[in-house]
Amino acid sequence: NAGVTQTPKFQVLKTGQSMTLQCAQDMNHEYMSWYRQDPGMGLRLIHYSVGAGITDQGEVPNGYNVSRSTTEDFPLRLLSAAPSQTSVYFCASRRGTSGTDTQYFGPGTRLTVL
Amino acid sequence: QKEVEQDPGPLSVPEGAIVSLNCTYSNSAFQYFMWYRQYSRKGPELLMYTYSSGNKEDGRFTAQVDKSSKYISLFIRDSQPSDSATYLCAMRGVTSGTYKYIFGTGTRLKVLA
Numbered sequence: 551n552a553g554v555t556q557t558p559k560f561q562v563l564k565t566g567q568s569m570t571l572q573c574a575q576d577m578n579h580e581y582m583s584w585y586r587q588d589p590g591m592g593l594r595l596i597h598y599s600v601g602a603g604i605t606d607q608g609e610v611p612n613g614y615n616v617s618r619s620t621t622e623d624f625p626l627r628l629l630s631a632a633p634s635q636t637s638v639y640f641c642a643s644r645r646g647t648s649g650t651d652t653q654y655f656g657p658g659t660r661l662t663v664l
Numbered sequence: 665q666k667e668v669e670q671d672p673g674p675l676s677v678p679e680g681a682i683v684s685l686n687c688t689y690s691n692s693a694f695q696y697f698m699w700y701r702q703y704s705r706k707g708p709e710l711l712m713y714t715y716s717s718g719n720k721e722d723g724r725f726t727a728q729v730d731k732s733s734k735y736i737s738l739f740i741r742d743s744q745p746s747d748s749a750t751y752l753c754a755m756r757g758v759t760s761g762t763y764k765y766i767f768g769t770g771t772r773l774k775v776l777a
Contacts, residue, residue, distance in 0.1 A: 554707075583764075590672065592668075592670075592768055592769035593708070593754075593767040594767075595764055595765070640707055640708070650713075650715075652710050653765060654710075655700075655707035657706060657707050658705075658706070
């Protein structure tokens with residue numbers, strides 16, 4: 551199993567550009583999430599999905615869109631990049647909402663918006 | 665006030681020391697408590713999880729939860745340079761509306777050889 555994979559590893563954007571961060575998992579997990587990690591702020595939830603076709607907003611959803619057409623993939627779209635979106639983005643997945651379901655993280659995407 | 669508070673450190677200790685990492689929280693609905701380890705430029709990986717109050721031991725690591733004080737701890741015995749990382753606490757509830765993980769900001773630990 552590859553676990554949770556993310557592409558690209560690094561990305562530099564100019565203000566106003568759009569892009570999609572890719573996330574895939576091969577563990578047949580229902581629950582997937584996107585977080586951003588900023589110094590002094592910890593991991594903050596952007597969007598999450600409890601299964602294909604079902605998504606919901608997290609703590610900091612503004613400026614981001616998601617969709618979940620398959621169980622495996624959960625892309626994150628930046629609509630019009632802003633310098634405030636400079637961050638490290640992590641995708642995570644877990645089997646379900648049981649407390650014993652381990653949440654696995656991808657390696658992250660480092661995004662810089664100029 | 666944040667739901668979860670964690671001292672960011674950095675914490676520097678000599679090899680072999682006992683390390684104590686802590687988090688406090690405010691939401692009494694939290695039932696599952698996790699510790700993640702994150703090496704530099706990597707994703708977090710689950711180290712330990714505990715349900716409700718009590719202790720859990722795994723090798724050199726012990727997790728403690730005191731729900732009455734809303735305080736959780738991670739102890740690392742015989743710390744090694746390979747333990748140098750950022751440690752994140754996380755917690756969640758069991759009812760609808762509390763499934764989402766809430767993370768602390770992380771404590772950076774450096775174990776000196």
